Amino acid sequence: MNKALISVLGNDQPGIMAAVATVITDHGGNIENLSQTLLQSVFGALLMVSMPEDSQCAELHEALKQVGQKLRLSIHVDPWDEQLTTWQENPPEVQPYILTVIGPDRRGLVAEVSTQLARHGVNITNIQAIFKGGKNPMDNLMVFEVDVPRATVMQDLRDALHEVGQRLDIEIDTQHRKIFESVSNISN
Amino acid sequence: MLNEKDIISTLMMVREQNLDLRTVTVGINLTDCVSHDLETFKRKIYDKITRYAGQLVASCNRIERRYGIEVANKRISISPIGVVGAPFSSEQLVEVAITLDKAAHELGVDFIGGFSALVEKGMSKGDQALIDAIPQALTQTQRICSSVNVASTRAGINMDAILKMGQIIKQSAELTAADDGLAAAKLVVFANIPQDVPFMAGAYLGIGEADAVVSVGVSGPGVVKAALEKALAEDENMDLSRAADIIKQTAARLTRAGELVGREVAQLLNLPFGIVDLSLAPTPNRNDSVGEIFEAIGLPAFGAPGSTAFLSMLNDAVKKGGAFASSHVGGLSGAFIPVCEDLTIAESAANGTLSLEKLEAMTAVCSVGLDMVAIPGDTSAEMISAIIADEMAIGVINKKTTAARLIPAPGKKAGDIVRFGGLLGEGPVMAVNMGSHENRFVRLGGRIPAPIQSLVN
Known part of the structure:
Protein backbone atom coordinates (compact mmCIF):
# COMPACT_ATOMS: atom_id res chain seq x y z
CA MET A 1 0.00 0.00 0.00
CA ASN A 2 1.36 3.41 -1.01
CA LYS A 3 0.63 6.39 1.11
CA ALA A 4 0.45 9.97 0.02
CA LEU A 5 0.08 13.34 1.68
CA ILE A 6 -2.08 15.77 -0.23
CA SER A 7 -2.21 19.46 0.56
CA VAL A 8 -4.86 21.77 -0.86
CA LEU A 9 -4.64 25.56 -0.59
CA GLY A 10 -6.64 28.39 -2.10
CA ASN A 11 -9.54 30.77 -1.71
CA ASP A 12 -12.58 29.16 -0.18
CA GLN A 13 -15.71 28.21 -2.13
CA PRO A 14 -18.20 25.35 -2.12
CA GLY A 15 -17.14 22.16 -3.87
CA ILE A 16 -13.39 22.02 -3.10
CA MET A 17 -13.59 18.93 -0.94
CA ALA A 18 -16.06 17.27 -3.32
CA ALA A 19 -13.76 17.75 -6.30
CA VAL A 20 -10.58 16.64 -4.50
CA ALA A 21 -12.15 13.61 -2.83
CA THR A 22 -13.81 12.45 -6.04
CA VAL A 23 -10.48 12.46 -7.91
CA ILE A 24 -8.86 10.50 -5.07
CA THR A 25 -11.66 7.93 -5.12
CA ASP A 26 -11.54 7.61 -8.91
CA HIS A 27 -7.82 6.79 -8.65
CA GLY A 28 -8.53 4.00 -6.17
CA GLY A 29 -7.36 5.99 -3.16
CA ASN A 30 -8.87 6.03 0.31
CA ILE A 31 -8.77 9.04 2.60
CA GLU A 32 -7.51 7.76 5.95
CA ASN A 33 -7.49 11.04 7.77
CA LEU A 34 -7.87 14.69 7.01
CA SER A 35 -7.89 18.11 8.53
CA GLN A 36 -9.41 21.21 7.03
CA THR A 37 -9.12 24.78 8.20
CA LEU A 38 -10.02 28.29 7.16
CA LEU A 39 -7.57 31.14 7.62
CA GLN A 40 -9.61 34.27 6.95
CA SER A 41 -10.80 33.53 3.38
CA VAL A 42 -8.19 30.89 2.63
CA PHE A 43 -9.05 27.22 2.57
CA GLY A 44 -6.38 24.74 3.59
CA ALA A 45 -6.62 20.98 3.84
CA LEU A 46 -4.21 18.17 4.55
CA LEU A 47 -5.23 14.65 3.59
CA MET A 48 -3.59 11.29 4.34
CA VAL A 49 -4.43 8.95 1.55
CA SER A 50 -3.68 5.27 0.94
CA MET A 51 -3.30 4.26 -2.70
CA PRO A 52 -3.32 0.84 -4.38
CA GLU A 53 0.15 -0.74 -4.81
CA ASP A 54 0.17 -0.31 -8.59
CA SER A 55 -0.87 3.31 -8.63
CA GLN A 56 1.50 6.22 -9.14
CA CYS A 57 1.48 9.40 -7.15
CA ALA A 58 2.32 11.28 -10.31
CA GLU A 59 -0.93 10.31 -12.02
CA LEU A 60 -2.99 11.37 -9.06
CA HIS A 61 -1.01 14.58 -8.85
CA GLU A 62 -1.70 15.32 -12.52
CA ALA A 63 -5.44 14.72 -12.11
CA LEU A 64 -5.59 16.88 -9.00
CA LYS A 65 -3.62 19.64 -10.72
CA GLN A 66 -6.41 19.92 -13.27
CA VAL A 67 -8.94 20.24 -10.49
CA GLY A 68 -6.67 22.86 -9.00
CA GLN A 69 -6.59 24.88 -12.16
CA LYS A 70 -10.36 24.81 -12.42
CA LEU A 71 -10.93 25.89 -8.84
CA ARG A 72 -7.79 28.08 -8.59
CA LEU A 73 -6.24 25.92 -5.92
CA SER A 74 -2.67 24.93 -5.24
CA ILE A 75 -2.59 21.16 -4.76
CA HIS A 76 0.41 19.03 -3.90
CA VAL A 77 0.78 15.28 -3.67
CA ASP A 78 3.80 13.80 -1.93
CA PRO A 79 4.58 10.17 -1.33
CA TRP A 80 4.74 9.51 2.36
CA ASP A 81 7.05 6.88 3.81
CA GLU A 82 5.76 7.22 7.39
CA GLN A 83 9.31 7.40 8.69
CA LEU A 84 9.21 8.84 12.17
CA THR A 85 11.31 11.75 13.41
CA THR A 86 13.53 11.29 16.44
CA TRP A 87 11.00 13.19 18.58
CA GLN A 88 8.27 10.79 17.46
CA GLU A 89 10.39 7.67 17.86
CA ASN A 90 11.46 8.50 21.38
CA PRO A 91 8.73 10.77 22.64
CA PRO A 92 9.88 12.41 25.86
CA GLU A 93 7.52 12.81 28.77
CA VAL A 94 5.88 16.20 28.25
CA GLN A 95 3.62 18.64 30.05
CA PRO A 96 1.12 20.65 27.99
CA TYR A 97 1.44 24.41 28.35
CA ILE A 98 -0.35 27.36 26.80
CA LEU A 99 1.81 30.24 25.78
CA THR A 100 -0.01 33.49 25.21
CA VAL A 101 1.48 36.50 23.49
CA ILE A 102 -0.39 39.68 24.17
CA GLY A 103 0.23 42.89 22.27
CA PRO A 104 0.13 44.24 18.76
CA ASP A 105 1.57 42.27 15.86
CA ARG A 106 5.32 42.56 15.51
CA ARG A 107 7.54 41.58 12.63
CA GLY A 108 9.48 38.49 13.64
CA LEU A 109 7.26 37.64 16.58
CA VAL A 110 6.50 34.09 15.52
CA ALA A 111 10.10 33.52 14.46
CA GLU A 112 11.51 34.74 17.75
CA VAL A 113 9.06 32.89 19.96
CA SER A 114 9.21 29.63 18.06
CA THR A 115 13.02 29.80 17.90
CA GLN A 116 13.16 30.04 21.69
CA LEU A 117 10.69 27.17 21.98
CA ALA A 118 12.78 25.02 19.64
CA ARG A 119 15.96 25.93 21.50
CA HIS A 120 14.40 24.64 24.71
CA GLY A 121 13.19 21.42 23.12
CA VAL A 122 9.54 22.47 23.16
CA ASN A 123 7.16 21.16 20.50
CA ILE A 124 4.35 23.35 19.18
CA THR A 125 1.09 21.43 18.75
CA ASN A 126 -1.11 24.32 17.69
CA ILE A 127 -0.89 28.06 17.05
CA GLN A 128 -3.80 30.46 16.86
CA ALA A 129 -3.61 34.15 16.12
CA ILE A 130 -6.43 36.40 17.22
CA PHE A 131 -5.75 39.82 15.74
CA LYS A 132 -8.77 42.04 15.81
CA GLY A 133 -6.79 45.27 15.96
CA GLY A 134 -7.69 48.13 18.28
CA LYS A 135 -6.36 48.94 21.70
CA ASN A 136 -7.85 46.13 23.80
CA PRO A 137 -4.84 43.89 24.47
CA MET A 138 -7.12 40.84 24.44
CA ASP A 139 -7.91 41.59 20.80
CA ASN A 140 -4.27 41.12 19.81
CA LEU A 141 -3.39 37.70 20.98
CA MET A 142 -1.35 34.73 19.82
CA VAL A 143 -1.83 31.40 21.46
CA PHE A 144 0.80 28.66 21.20
CA GLU A 145 -0.21 25.26 22.48
CA VAL A 146 3.01 23.47 23.29
CA ASP A 147 4.41 20.30 24.80
CA VAL A 148 7.28 20.92 27.17
CA PRO A 149 9.60 17.97 27.86
CA ARG A 150 10.42 17.19 31.46
CA ALA A 151 14.08 17.96 30.74
CA THR A 152 13.29 21.59 29.95
CA VAL A 153 13.95 23.94 32.83
CA MET A 154 10.80 26.04 32.90
CA GLN A 155 12.54 29.01 34.44
CA ASP A 156 15.11 29.10 31.62
CA LEU A 157 12.32 28.99 29.05
CA ARG A 158 10.38 31.72 30.83
CA ASP A 159 13.49 33.89 31.08
CA ALA A 160 14.20 33.47 27.37
CA LEU A 161 10.60 34.31 26.44
CA HIS A 162 10.57 37.23 28.84
CA GLU A 163 13.61 38.63 27.07
CA VAL A 164 11.85 38.31 23.69
CA GLY A 165 8.77 39.98 25.16
CA GLN A 166 10.80 42.92 26.47
CA ARG A 167 12.56 43.40 23.19
CA LEU A 168 9.38 43.30 21.11
CA ASP A 169 7.30 45.16 23.69
CA ILE A 170 4.79 42.36 24.05
CA GLU A 171 3.73 40.26 27.00
CA ILE A 172 4.39 36.53 26.93
CA ASP A 173 2.85 34.25 29.56
CA THR A 174 3.31 30.54 29.95
CA GLN A 175 0.63 28.70 31.89
CA HIS A 176 -0.04 25.01 32.30
CA ARG A 177 -2.91 23.90 30.11
CA LYS A 178 -4.84 22.44 33.03
CA ILE A 179 -5.83 25.86 34.33
CA PHE A 180 -7.59 26.66 31.05
CA GLU A 181 -9.28 23.29 30.99
CA SER A 182 -10.47 23.33 34.54
CA VAL A 183 -11.83 26.85 34.33
CA SER A 184 -13.47 26.42 30.91
CA ASN A 185 -14.72 22.90 30.97
CA ILE A 186 -17.22 22.54 33.76
CA SER A 187 -18.10 18.95 32.97
CA ASN A 188 -14.60 17.48 33.14
CA MET B 1 -7.26 22.36 20.82
CA LEU B 2 -8.70 24.96 23.16
CA ASN B 3 -11.14 27.40 21.72
CA GLU B 4 -10.44 31.07 21.51
CA LYS B 5 -13.28 32.10 23.82
CA ASP B 6 -12.12 29.83 26.63
CA ILE B 7 -8.56 31.06 26.38
CA ILE B 8 -9.53 34.70 26.40
CA SER B 9 -12.03 34.38 29.23
CA THR B 10 -9.53 32.54 31.42
CA LEU B 11 -6.85 35.12 30.67
CA MET B 12 -9.25 37.97 31.43
CA MET B 13 -10.21 36.43 34.77
CA VAL B 14 -6.61 36.31 35.85
CA ARG B 15 -5.31 39.50 34.27
CA GLU B 16 -8.07 42.05 34.55
CA GLN B 17 -10.72 40.78 36.89
CA ASN B 18 -8.54 39.94 39.86
CA LEU B 19 -9.16 36.23 40.08
CA ASP B 20 -6.73 35.14 42.70
CA LEU B 21 -6.20 32.35 45.07
CA ARG B 22 -6.79 34.47 48.10
CA THR B 23 -5.24 31.89 50.34
CA VAL B 24 -3.75 28.46 50.56
CA THR B 25 -4.17 27.48 54.18
CA VAL B 26 -2.51 24.47 55.76
CA GLY B 27 -4.43 23.19 58.75
CA ILE B 28 -2.21 21.59 61.38
CA ASN B 29 -3.51 19.64 64.32
CA LEU B 30 -1.61 20.44 67.52
CA THR B 31 -3.34 18.05 69.92
CA ASP B 32 -0.30 15.75 69.97
CA CYS B 33 1.85 18.66 71.17
CA VAL B 34 0.07 19.04 74.52
CA SER B 35 2.25 19.29 77.58
CA HIS B 36 2.10 20.70 81.09
CA ASP B 37 5.47 22.25 80.53
CA LEU B 38 5.30 25.53 78.66
CA GLU B 39 8.75 25.28 77.07
CA THR B 40 8.04 21.74 75.85
CA PHE B 41 4.70 22.83 74.42
CA LYS B 42 6.22 25.82 72.66
CA ARG B 43 9.00 23.72 71.18
CA LYS B 44 6.60 21.02 70.02
CA ILE B 45 4.16 23.36 68.29
CA TYR B 46 6.98 25.33 66.67
CA ASP B 47 8.57 22.13 65.39
CA LYS B 48 5.34 20.62 64.12
CA ILE B 49 4.21 23.77 62.34
CA THR B 50 7.57 24.44 60.71
CA ARG B 51 7.87 20.79 59.72
CA TYR B 52 4.44 20.45 58.10
CA ALA B 53 4.37 23.86 56.48
CA GLY B 54 8.09 24.14 55.77
CA GLN B 55 7.55 23.95 52.03
CA LEU B 56 4.25 25.83 51.92
CA VAL B 57 5.53 29.10 50.51
CA ALA B 58 7.91 27.42 48.03
CA SER B 59 5.16 25.07 46.84
CA CYS B 60 2.70 27.92 46.37
CA ASN B 61 5.29 29.88 44.41
CA ARG B 62 5.88 26.90 42.17
CA ILE B 63 2.18 26.40 41.47
CA GLU B 64 1.77 30.13 40.98
CA ARG B 65 4.33 30.05 38.18
CA ARG B 66 2.92 26.91 36.62
CA TYR B 67 -0.62 28.26 36.30
CA GLY B 68 0.01 31.96 36.17
CA ILE B 69 -2.40 32.56 39.05
CA GLU B 70 -1.35 34.51 42.08
CA VAL B 71 -1.60 32.85 45.47
CA ALA B 72 -2.09 36.06 47.43
CA ASN B 73 -1.67 34.62 50.92
CA LYS B 74 -0.12 31.58 52.48
CA ARG B 75 -1.60 30.81 55.86
CA ILE B 76 -1.75 28.24 58.59
CA SER B 77 -4.69 27.24 60.74
CA ILE B 78 -4.15 25.30 63.95
CA SER B 79 -6.16 23.46 66.58
CA PRO B 80 -7.81 25.92 68.95
CA ILE B 81 -5.18 27.01 71.45
CA GLY B 82 -7.90 27.25 74.11
CA VAL B 83 -8.02 23.43 73.91
CA VAL B 84 -4.42 22.39 73.31
CA GLY B 85 -3.02 25.08 75.62
CA ALA B 86 -5.58 24.44 78.34
CA PRO B 87 -3.05 23.94 81.18
CA PHE B 88 -1.55 27.39 80.82
CA SER B 89 -2.25 30.78 82.31
CA SER B 90 -3.12 33.74 80.13
CA GLU B 91 0.42 35.16 80.52
CA GLN B 92 1.81 31.84 79.34
CA LEU B 93 -0.59 31.78 76.40
CA VAL B 94 0.71 35.18 75.29
CA GLU B 95 4.13 33.49 75.09
CA VAL B 96 2.53 30.74 73.00
CA ALA B 97 1.18 33.40 70.63
CA ILE B 98 4.67 34.88 70.33
CA THR B 99 6.06 31.43 69.51
CA LEU B 100 3.40 31.00 66.81
CA ASP B 101 4.26 34.43 65.43
CA LYS B 102 7.90 33.40 65.27
CA ALA B 103 6.94 30.28 63.30
CA ALA B 104 4.90 32.43 60.90
CA HIS B 105 7.88 34.72 60.31
CA GLU B 106 10.24 31.79 59.91
CA LEU B 107 8.00 30.21 57.26
CA GLY B 108 7.13 33.47 55.54
CA VAL B 109 3.40 32.83 55.94
CA ASP B 110 1.01 35.75 56.23
CA PHE B 111 -1.14 34.62 59.12
CA ILE B 112 -1.60 31.82 61.63
CA GLY B 113 -5.21 31.45 62.77
CA GLY B 114 -6.41 29.41 65.70
CA PHE B 115 -5.60 31.46 68.76
CA SER B 116 -9.14 30.47 69.42
CA ALA B 117 -11.71 29.17 71.85
CA LEU B 118 -15.06 27.45 71.40
CA VAL B 119 -17.29 28.57 74.22
CA GLU B 120 -20.82 28.48 72.83
CA PRO B 135 -5.51 41.59 73.85
CA GLN B 136 -1.82 41.15 74.70
CA ALA B 137 -1.36 38.27 72.25
CA LEU B 138 -2.70 40.28 69.31
CA THR B 139 -0.76 43.37 70.37
CA GLN B 140 2.58 41.64 70.79
CA THR B 141 2.36 39.67 67.56
CA GLN B 142 1.85 40.62 63.92
CA ARG B 143 0.63 37.50 62.22
CA ILE B 144 -1.70 35.85 64.71
CA CYS B 145 -5.46 35.82 64.30
CA SER B 146 -7.95 34.99 66.97
CA SER B 147 -11.53 33.77 66.93
CA VAL B 148 -14.02 32.90 69.64
CA ASN B 149 -17.18 30.96 68.93
CA VAL B 150 -19.81 32.15 71.41
CA ALA B 151 -22.99 30.71 69.96
CA SER B 152 -24.43 27.88 67.93
CA THR B 153 -27.82 26.78 66.72
CA ARG B 154 -27.54 23.62 68.83
CA ALA B 155 -26.17 25.21 71.99
CA GLY B 156 -27.72 28.66 72.01
CA ILE B 157 -25.93 31.89 72.83
CA ASN B 158 -23.42 32.16 75.66
CA MET B 159 -24.16 35.67 76.89
CA ASP B 160 -21.47 35.50 79.59
CA ALA B 161 -18.91 34.94 76.85
CA ILE B 162 -20.37 37.76 74.77
CA LEU B 163 -20.19 40.16 77.73
CA LYS B 164 -16.56 39.18 78.16
CA MET B 165 -15.78 39.59 74.47
CA GLY B 166 -17.07 43.17 74.52
CA GLN B 167 -14.35 43.98 77.04
CA ILE B 168 -11.69 41.97 75.25
CA ILE B 169 -12.38 43.75 71.95
CA LYS B 170 -12.24 47.11 73.68
CA GLN B 171 -8.93 46.27 75.41
CA SER B 172 -7.43 44.91 72.18
CA ALA B 173 -8.27 48.12 70.36
CA GLU B 174 -6.97 50.33 73.17
CA LEU B 175 -3.65 48.50 73.37
CA THR B 176 -3.13 49.23 69.66
CA ALA B 177 -4.53 52.76 69.73
CA ALA B 178 -1.67 54.11 67.63
CA ASP B 179 -2.77 51.81 64.80
CA ASP B 180 -6.47 52.68 65.06
CA GLY B 181 -7.16 49.55 67.13
CA LEU B 182 -5.50 47.10 64.72
CA ALA B 183 -5.53 44.18 67.21
CA ALA B 184 -9.34 44.16 67.14
CA ALA B 185 -9.18 43.72 63.34
CA LYS B 186 -7.48 40.36 63.91
CA LEU B 187 -10.17 39.14 66.31
CA VAL B 188 -13.56 37.79 65.32
CA VAL B 189 -16.49 36.52 67.35
CA PHE B 190 -18.55 33.76 65.76
CA ALA B 191 -21.82 31.90 65.85
CA ASN B 192 -21.73 28.48 64.15
CA ILE B 193 -18.05 28.74 63.19
CA GLY B 206 -11.47 21.82 63.91
CA ILE B 207 -11.14 18.83 66.17
CA GLY B 208 -12.83 16.59 63.59
CA GLU B 209 -10.22 17.35 60.94
CA ALA B 210 -7.15 15.40 59.76
CA ASP B 211 -3.67 15.74 61.27
CA ALA B 212 -2.80 18.17 58.53
CA VAL B 213 -4.82 19.30 55.54
CA VAL B 214 -4.55 21.81 52.71
CA SER B 215 -7.52 24.06 51.96
CA VAL B 216 -7.89 26.96 49.60
CA GLY B 217 -9.88 30.14 49.61
CA VAL B 218 -10.74 31.52 46.19
CA SER B 219 -11.98 34.98 45.58
CA GLY B 220 -12.95 37.06 42.58
CA PRO B 221 -15.70 39.62 43.04
CA GLY B 222 -14.23 41.39 39.98
CA VAL B 223 -14.86 38.30 37.86
CA VAL B 224 -18.52 38.17 38.91
CA LYS B 225 -18.93 41.89 38.26
CA ALA B 226 -17.39 41.59 34.80
CA ALA B 227 -19.61 38.61 33.93
CA LEU B 228 -22.76 40.49 34.95
CA GLU B 229 -21.69 43.64 33.10
CA LYS B 230 -20.98 41.65 29.95
CA ALA B 231 -24.35 39.89 30.13
CA LEU B 232 -26.15 43.20 30.64
CA ALA B 233 -24.28 44.75 27.73
CA GLU B 234 -25.33 41.86 25.49
CA ASP B 235 -28.95 41.90 26.67
CA GLU B 236 -30.10 44.93 28.61
CA ASN B 237 -33.41 43.24 29.34
CA MET B 238 -31.70 40.33 31.09
CA ASP B 239 -33.76 39.29 34.12
CA LEU B 240 -32.61 38.16 37.54
CA SER B 241 -33.01 34.44 36.77
CA ARG B 242 -30.42 34.91 34.06
CA ALA B 243 -28.24 36.97 36.41
CA ALA B 244 -28.37 34.16 38.97
CA ASP B 245 -27.31 31.70 36.28
CA ILE B 246 -24.37 33.86 35.33
CA ILE B 247 -23.22 34.17 38.93
CA LYS B 248 -23.55 30.40 39.36
CA GLN B 249 -21.52 29.64 36.26
CA THR B 250 -18.86 32.15 37.20
CA ALA B 251 -18.67 30.73 40.72
CA ALA B 252 -18.26 27.25 39.28
CA ARG B 253 -15.33 28.37 37.14
CA LEU B 254 -13.64 30.10 40.04
CA THR B 255 -14.09 27.03 42.19
CA ARG B 256 -12.52 24.83 39.53
CA ALA B 257 -9.43 27.00 39.44
CA GLY B 258 -9.23 26.87 43.23
CA GLU B 259 -9.58 23.14 43.47
CA LEU B 260 -6.93 22.56 40.83
CA VAL B 261 -4.40 24.71 42.64
CA GLY B 262 -5.33 23.36 46.07
CA ARG B 263 -4.90 19.77 45.00
CA GLU B 264 -1.55 20.46 43.39
CA VAL B 265 -0.20 22.26 46.44
CA ALA B 266 -1.48 19.43 48.64
CA GLN B 267 0.31 16.93 46.42
CA LEU B 268 3.56 18.88 46.59
CA LEU B 269 3.29 19.02 50.38
CA ASN B 270 2.26 15.37 50.49
CA LEU B 271 -0.82 16.25 52.54
CA PRO B 272 -4.51 15.52 51.95
CA PHE B 273 -6.63 18.13 50.23
CA GLY B 274 -9.42 19.56 52.35
CA ILE B 275 -11.87 22.00 50.84
CA VAL B 276 -12.31 24.91 48.49
CA ASP B 277 -13.92 27.91 50.10
CA LEU B 278 -15.29 30.05 47.32
CA SER B 279 -16.00 33.38 48.91
CA LEU B 280 -16.35 36.69 47.18
CA ALA B 281 -13.82 38.33 49.46
CA PRO B 282 -12.93 41.87 48.46
CA THR B 283 -9.62 43.66 48.74
CA PRO B 284 -9.37 47.42 49.02
CA ASN B 285 -8.86 47.77 45.26
CA ARG B 286 -11.00 48.80 42.32
CA ASN B 287 -12.35 45.85 40.39
CA ASP B 288 -12.03 43.63 43.46
CA SER B 289 -15.04 44.82 45.38
CA VAL B 290 -18.28 43.07 46.34
CA GLY B 291 -19.98 46.47 46.51
CA GLU B 292 -19.24 47.04 42.82
CA ILE B 293 -21.33 43.97 41.96
CA PHE B 294 -24.31 45.72 43.55
CA GLU B 295 -23.77 48.73 41.33
CA ALA B 296 -23.28 46.54 38.27
CA ILE B 297 -26.68 44.90 38.79
CA GLY B 298 -28.37 48.31 38.95
CA LEU B 299 -28.65 49.22 42.63
CA PRO B 300 -27.95 52.91 43.22
CA ALA B 301 -25.45 52.03 45.95
CA PHE B 302 -24.47 49.30 48.36
CA GLY B 303 -26.98 49.53 51.21
CA ALA B 304 -29.80 51.09 49.17
CA PRO B 305 -33.20 49.36 49.36
CA GLY B 306 -32.99 46.16 47.34
CA SER B 307 -29.49 45.41 48.63
CA THR B 308 -30.64 42.69 51.02
CA ALA B 309 -32.62 41.00 48.26
CA PHE B 310 -29.70 41.06 45.84
CA LEU B 311 -27.22 39.94 48.49
CA SER B 312 -29.38 36.91 49.29
CA MET B 313 -29.43 35.98 45.63
CA LEU B 314 -25.70 36.58 45.19
CA ASN B 315 -24.77 34.53 48.25
CA ASP B 316 -27.03 31.66 47.23
CA ALA B 317 -25.88 31.62 43.60
CA VAL B 318 -22.23 31.60 44.65
CA LYS B 319 -22.88 28.61 46.92
CA LYS B 320 -24.79 26.75 44.20
CA GLY B 321 -22.07 27.31 41.62
CA GLY B 322 -19.36 26.25 44.03
CA ALA B 323 -21.20 23.14 45.17
CA PHE B 324 -21.76 22.09 41.57
CA ALA B 325 -18.13 22.53 40.59
CA SER B 326 -16.55 20.71 43.50
CA SER B 327 -17.66 18.05 45.93
CA HIS B 328 -15.32 19.50 48.52
CA VAL B 329 -16.69 22.95 49.07
CA GLY B 330 -16.55 24.14 52.65
CA GLY B 331 -15.62 26.99 54.90
CA LEU B 332 -17.76 30.08 54.57
CA SER B 333 -18.46 29.92 50.80
CA GLY B 334 -20.56 32.90 49.80
CA ALA B 335 -20.28 36.66 49.74
CA PHE B 336 -18.35 38.64 52.33
CA ILE B 337 -19.36 42.22 53.02
CA PRO B 338 -16.51 43.64 55.08
CA VAL B 339 -16.63 47.41 55.35
CA CYS B 340 -13.00 48.44 55.57
CA GLU B 341 -11.71 45.82 53.14
CA ASP B 342 -14.08 46.85 50.35
CA LEU B 343 -13.72 50.22 48.63
CA THR B 344 -17.34 50.52 47.54
CA ILE B 345 -18.85 49.35 50.82
CA ALA B 346 -16.54 51.73 52.69
CA GLU B 347 -17.74 54.55 50.42
CA SER B 348 -21.36 53.71 51.11
CA ALA B 349 -20.65 53.73 54.83
CA ALA B 350 -18.83 57.06 54.52
CA ASN B 351 -21.57 58.84 52.60
CA GLY B 352 -24.34 57.49 54.81
CA THR B 353 -26.03 55.18 52.29
CA LEU B 354 -25.10 52.27 54.52
CA SER B 355 -25.89 52.38 58.22
CA LEU B 356 -24.83 49.85 60.81
CA GLU B 357 -28.48 48.81 61.13
CA LYS B 358 -28.85 48.13 57.40
CA LEU B 359 -25.55 46.28 57.41
CA GLU B 360 -26.81 44.08 60.24
CA ALA B 361 -29.96 43.30 58.27
CA MET B 362 -27.84 42.33 55.28
CA THR B 363 -25.73 39.97 57.36
CA ALA B 364 -28.81 37.78 57.74
CA VAL B 365 -28.25 36.74 54.14
CA CYS B 366 -24.49 37.04 53.62
CA SER B 367 -21.96 34.33 54.38
CA VAL B 368 -20.29 35.90 57.41
CA GLY B 369 -21.51 38.94 59.27
CA LEU B 370 -20.53 42.34 60.60
CA ASP B 371 -17.04 42.27 59.24
CA MET B 372 -14.32 44.89 59.61
CA VAL B 373 -16.68 47.46 61.04
CA ALA B 374 -14.97 50.38 62.76
CA ILE B 375 -17.09 51.99 65.45
CA PRO B 376 -16.47 55.02 67.66
CA GLY B 377 -13.77 54.56 70.29
CA ASP B 378 -16.13 55.64 73.06
CA THR B 379 -18.60 52.83 72.36
CA SER B 380 -18.97 51.06 75.69
CA ALA B 381 -17.92 47.44 76.09
CA GLU B 382 -21.51 46.65 76.93
CA MET B 383 -22.76 48.12 73.68
CA ILE B 384 -20.15 46.16 71.76
CA SER B 385 -21.42 43.02 73.49
CA ALA B 386 -24.99 43.96 72.60
CA ILE B 387 -24.11 44.38 68.91
CA ILE B 388 -22.39 40.99 69.01
CA ALA B 389 -25.44 39.41 70.69
CA ASP B 390 -27.72 40.73 67.94
CA GLU B 391 -25.39 39.41 65.27
CA MET B 392 -25.08 35.99 66.93
CA ALA B 393 -28.87 35.72 67.25
CA ILE B 394 -29.22 36.18 63.49
CA GLY B 395 -26.87 33.24 62.90
CA VAL B 396 -28.30 30.98 65.58
CA ILE B 397 -31.90 31.37 64.50
CA ASN B 398 -31.13 31.12 60.78
CA LYS B 399 -28.80 28.12 61.21
CA LYS B 400 -25.95 29.93 59.54
CA THR B 401 -22.56 31.30 60.39
CA THR B 402 -22.46 34.87 61.57
CA ALA B 403 -19.54 36.79 62.92
CA ALA B 404 -18.62 40.15 64.33
CA ARG B 405 -15.28 41.82 63.73
CA LEU B 406 -15.73 45.20 65.35
CA ILE B 407 -12.99 47.74 65.86
CA PRO B 408 -13.77 50.43 68.44
CA ALA B 409 -11.17 52.84 67.07
CA PRO B 410 -9.60 54.68 70.01
CA GLY B 411 -10.12 58.43 69.91
CA LYS B 412 -12.17 58.24 66.73
CA LYS B 413 -15.76 59.27 66.28
CA ALA B 414 -18.38 58.47 63.64
CA GLY B 415 -17.29 59.66 60.21
CA ASP B 416 -13.56 59.64 60.99
CA ILE B 417 -11.37 57.44 58.83
CA VAL B 418 -9.39 54.47 60.16
CA ARG B 419 -6.46 52.97 58.30
CA PHE B 420 -5.15 49.45 58.90
CA GLY B 421 -3.15 48.97 55.73
CA GLY B 422 -2.75 45.96 53.46
CA LEU B 423 -5.71 43.64 53.01
CA LEU B 424 -7.44 45.09 56.07
CA GLY B 425 -7.79 48.38 54.22
CA GLU B 426 -9.36 51.53 55.50
CA GLY B 427 -12.79 52.99 55.99
CA PRO B 428 -15.07 55.25 57.95
CA VAL B 429 -16.05 54.84 61.57
CA MET B 430 -19.74 53.91 61.57
CA ALA B 431 -22.16 55.45 64.04
CA VAL B 432 -23.50 53.25 66.81
CA ASN B 433 -26.94 54.24 67.95
CA MET B 434 -26.82 54.94 71.75
CA GLY B 435 -23.29 53.56 71.77
CA SER B 436 -22.20 55.00 75.11
CA HIS B 437 -25.34 54.14 77.05
CA GLU B 438 -25.62 51.46 79.69
CA ASN B 439 -27.09 48.17 78.59
CA ARG B 440 -28.39 46.13 81.46
CA PHE B 441 -29.68 43.40 79.16
CA VAL B 442 -26.23 42.12 78.28
CA ARG B 443 -25.09 42.33 81.91
CA LEU B 444 -27.74 39.79 82.86
CA GLY B 445 -25.53 37.10 81.37
CA GLY B 446 -26.44 33.42 81.29
CA ARG B 447 -27.41 31.66 78.09
CA ILE B 448 -30.02 32.33 75.50
CA PRO B 449 -31.39 28.81 74.94
CA ALA B 450 -30.97 27.01 71.64
CA PRO B 451 -33.89 27.67 69.31
CA ILE B 452 -36.66 25.22 68.52
CA GLN B 453 -36.17 23.40 65.23
CA SER B 454 -39.83 22.95 64.37
CA LEU B 455 -42.70 25.43 64.06
CA VAL B 456 -40.69 27.15 61.36
CA ASN B 457 -42.25 30.50 60.70
Missing part, protein backbone atom coordinates in the same frame (compact mmCIF):
# COMPACT_ATOMS: atom_id res chain seq x y z
CA LYS B 121 -22.12 26.58 75.81
CA GLY B 122 -19.57 27.18 78.51
CA MET B 123 -16.04 28.24 79.18
CA SER B 124 -13.31 25.87 80.38
CA LYS B 125 -10.28 27.06 82.34
CA GLY B 126 -8.20 26.96 79.16
CA ASP B 127 -10.80 28.94 77.21
CA GLN B 128 -10.95 31.52 79.95
CA ALA B 129 -7.16 31.93 79.96
CA LEU B 130 -7.07 32.15 76.20
CA ILE B 131 -9.71 34.85 76.01
CA ASP B 132 -7.90 36.85 78.71
CA ALA B 133 -4.68 36.52 76.70
CA ILE B 134 -6.16 37.83 73.44
CA PRO B 194 -17.11 26.20 60.48
CA GLN B 195 -14.18 23.89 61.30
CA ASP B 196 -12.43 24.35 58.00
CA VAL B 197 -12.39 28.06 57.14
CA PRO B 198 -9.22 28.99 55.25
CA PHE B 199 -10.01 32.73 55.49
CA MET B 200 -8.83 34.97 58.29
CA ALA B 201 -9.47 36.03 60.95
CA GLY B 202 -11.68 32.99 61.53
CA ALA B 203 -9.41 30.16 60.37
CA TYR B 204 -8.73 27.35 62.82
CA LEU B 205 -8.47 23.59 62.43
